[in-house]
């Protein structure tokens with residue numbers, strides 16, 4: 659828990675959110691500034707700043723993050739979606755608590771890859 663981290667405060671129920679999924683280790687909630695009709699953030703409850711941080715070098719954490727994504731998209735009936743993890747300010751990361759963006763509900767306008 660990092661007291662100055664917005665996602666840690668959401669996880670601790672100190673900041674409100676629209677929660678869509680929760681288990682012992684992960685939480686998913688609607689992005690406050692959605693970039694698509696469906697925009698859900700999946701976050702580990704453990705404070706890990708970003709994917710490249712040494713603290714993220716944990717197969718259980720990373721594997722279970724994708725398993726949590728699978729549960730959320732199944733629950734939300736999302737067949738097609740895009741999954742994004744921004745890593746570092748230069749890549750657009752603004753909240754330094756590891757999170758995966760699930761984007762869906764619209765035909766993705768462009769392909770980067």
Ligand code: 5GP
Pocket residue numbers: 664673675676687688689690691692699743744750751752753754
């Ligand atoms: P990043 O840019 O770090 O990959 O993504 C951070 C995301 O968190 C942004 O899409 C932003 O809209 C979202 N966000 C920032 N603060 C809050 C908040 O207080 N509540 C919610 N639900 N989302 C937030």
Ligand code: ZN
Pocket residue numbers: 659660663664665666667704705706754755
């Ligand atoms: Zn945090």
